[in-house]
Amino acid sequence: MEKEQPRLLCSRLFLKNRLVEVALNRSVLAWKETEKSRRRRSGFSSLSDTAHSQAAQVYEIVAVHEAEDNDTKRKDKRVTGLYPHAFTVAYVKRTAQHQWRCSDVTFRCASQTLCEQWIQVINEQLSLLTNRPKSLLVYINPYGGKRRGKHIYEQKVAPLFRRACISADVIVTERANHARDHLKTEANLDKYDGVVCVGGDGMFSEVLHGLVTRTQADRGVDQSDPDAELVPCDLRIGIIPAGSTDCICFATVGTIDPVTSALHVIVGDSQPMDVCSAHHNDTFLKYSVSLLGYGFYGDVLTDSERKRWLGPARYDLSGAKIFLNHNHYEGTVSFLPAEHNIGNPRDKLLCRSGCHVCLHKHSSKEKQRGMLEEKEASDKGDSGGWSVIHGKFVAINAASMSCACPRSPQGLSPSAHLADGTTDLILVRECSRLDFFKHLLRHTNKDDQFDHPFVEVHRVTKFRFQPRHQQLVSLEDLSETQKKADFSPVCSCQTTCSSDGRAHSSWSCDGEILHHAAIQVSVQCRLIRLFARGIEEQQQQQQQQQQPSCVFEDPCAPRAPQSITHCAD
Numbered sequence: 001m002e003k004e005q006p007r008l009l010c011s012r013l014f015l016k017n018r019l020v021e022v023a024l025n026r027s028v029l030a031w032k033e034t035e036k037s038r039r040r041r042s043g044f045s046s047l048s049d050t051a052h053s054q055a056a057q058v059y060e061i062v063a064v065h066e067a068e069d070n071d072t073k074r075k076d077k078r079v080t081g082l083y084p085h086a087f088t089v090a091y092v093k094r095t096a097q098h099q100w101r102c103s104d105v106t107f108r109c110a111s112q113t114l115c116e117q118w119i120q121v122i123n124e125q126l127s128l129l130t131n132r133p134k135s136l137l138v139y140i141n142p143y144g145g146k147r148r149g150k151h152i153y154e155q156k157v158a159p160l161f162r163r164a165c166i167s168a169d170v171i172v173t174e175r176a177n178h179a180r181d182h183l184k185t186e187a188n189l190d191k192y193d194g195v196v197c198v199g200g201d202g203m204f205s206e207v208l209h210g211l212v213t214r215t216q217a218d219r220g221v222d223q224s225d226p227d228a229e230l231v232p233c234d235l236r237i238g239i240i241p242a243g244s245t246d247c248i249c250f251a252t253v254g255t256i257d258p259v260t261s262a263l264h265v266i267v268g269d270s271q272p273m274d275v276c277s278a279h280h281n282d283t284f285l286k287y288s289v290s291l292l293g294y295g296f297y298g299d300v301l302t303d304s305e306r307k308r309w310l311g312p313a314r315y316d317l318s319g320a321k322i323f324l325n326h327n328h329y330e331g332t333v334s335f336l337p338a339e340h341n342i343g344n345p346r347d348k349l350l351c352r353s354g355c356h357v358c359l360h361k362h363s364s365k366e367k368q369r370g371m372l373e374e375k376e377a378s379d380k381g382d383s384g385g386w387s388v389i390h391g392k393f394v395a396i397n398a399a400s401m402s403c404a405c406p407r408s409p410q411g412l413s414p415s416a417h418l419a420d421g422t423t424d425l426i427l428v429r430e431c432s433r434l435d436f437f438k439h440l441l442r443h444t445n446k447d448d449q450f451d452h453p454f455v456e457v458h459r460v461t462k463f464r465f466q467p468r469h470q471q472l473v474s475l476e477d478l479s480e481t482q483k484k485a486d487f488s489p490v491c492s493c494q495t496t497c498s499s500d501g502r503a504h505s506s507w508s509c510d511g512e513i514l515h516h517a518a519i520q521v522s523v524q525c526r527l528i529r530l531f532a533r534g535i536e537e538q539q540q541q542q543q544q545q546q547q548p549s550c551v552f553e554d555p556c557a558p559r560a561p562q563s564i565t566h567c568a569d
């Protein structure tokens, strides 16, 4: 049960043509029409309904300021005469489908002093919220998605940041990797409380690489070492969706909406996220937070890059083409299962705001056990705990989060977690085109896409892939155990499985192409944080809009000594 909080301020104020009781405590601002006002409005007839009360969580208040003329111009002259001063509170209001809007409520006061007192007390409460950013570095990709990034930022986001008194240094990128390179070497990061990218998953990937690489360089960590324990980044990342798929935004917020994302930045939300690091031998390749996909998704991405001029529709065209090609690729997948994790990919425990699977992993006991497990595994050599699967695959997907997006509202792995230190490795073996279609179709509805004999899914902390034709060249690089387990017999000719004559596919890494097929991947638990809070359950959404009843109990009762109160009628 919520602990009762002392009321800081309580007044009878005017809201539109109603007299409302407005109360503020440390967590909630609530308002409710007074009995007297309701009776007056109903002409003293008995009203059957109870007074409708509304509330805003203090940590979801965007700003408070003296009301401007246009906030009050339509008001009743009698009311404005008696209550000539007014202040406006801008706060987060939830609408359908996880979307947030900035809603204004203007309260009229009888005196200037009272009006100023309300503004001051609310501002004092806001200044206690230390997780809110004050200064941001913003990168806009003008060419992402439908090329509306700049317009979206200027029209929808910048006005909200200004309102919340957030200063922003904006860089419109001039080339691919501009944002990444600027973050890596040039940007003075001490000035900022966060970095925001306006674009799609590719633009997010640039910011991710810039920030993670910079952090490791500053702390002397060698990211080309696949076993290095990476240092988490201090700055949070905000995503304003303006790309083609925007999967990372969708899977962490529940919607693709620039205003909602801007509000998550303003209120200073924080969502830790796992990051996969991909290496080829001792060469660092890339980081990934969403999908690392070989075969189907790698081929779709490669093909779609040639059709960029089509905008987001390029994925539909390339998707259809690659589906019809129906390629498969031969190779060996080795993985280290996440044994002590409390979830599994088919348990239907969806990762939602405040997810207990992610919190469990975060507890220090669990962390220690994880580290011990990894040490034991590496002490035993390559075979310790590793599973090895050789086969022909239509797709190999590692989903470090659900990868939900408008095309697939549940995602590639609906029960994957944002911050549990694991990735869900999905292996789709050679199958008929019709079977693969049935599998894909299940990504668009609620049926279980893993419930096919040719699909398997494992929750893992590390994995490797070795395409068959490269085994011949890199055999000497592998351990004795792997040689015995993986390769029997070794074929001397290349296996060409794709209709266009290629023996291997490429990896799609958060929508960017990796140029090595043979990779080793390791999950870095909670390496970054986003300005997000995970997808809210319906129930959580409703709770945020309701005020605890104690805010209204006996508005003029004696207060705790530290509270400031004012009751006026």
Ligand SMILES: CCCCCCCCCCCCC/C=C/[C@@H](O)[C@H](COP(=O)(O)O)NC(=O)CCCCC
Residues within 6 Å of the ligand: 200, 201, 202, 203, 243, 244, 245, 246, 247, 290, 291, 297, 300, 301, 315, 316, 319, 403, 405, 407, 408, 411, 412, 437, 440, 441, 443, 444, 508, 509, 510, 511, 512
């Ligand atoms: C018969 C109907 C089949 C429908 C299948 C739908 C399956 C869709 C799953 C999509 C998973 C997407 C994972 C995210 C990938 C993005 O990172 C990547 C780049 O995004 P962006 O930078 O914003 O452009 N997007 C893709 O790779 C698109 C995949 C589309 C596949 C059809």
Ligand SMILES: Nc1ncnc2c1ncn2[C@@H]1O[C@H](COP(=O)(O)OP(=O)(O)O)[C@@H](O)[C@H]1O
Residues within 6 Å of the ligand: 140, 141, 142, 143, 144, 145, 146, 172, 173, 174, 175, 176, 177, 178, 198, 199, 200, 201, 202, 203, 204, 206, 242, 243, 244, 245, 246, 511, 512
């Ligand atoms: N100014 C620019 N010109 C060309 N490409 C850019 C620019 N800025 C970023 N990029 C690149 O554009 C690619 C796609 O960006 P993204 O924002 O993800 O859009 P989309 O979702 O449409 O793919 C990324 O690879 C990114 O590195």
Ligand SMILES: [Ca+2]
Residues within 6 Å of the ligand: 274, 399, 400, 401, 416, 417, 418, 419, 420, 421, 422, 423
């Ligand atoms: Ca994860």
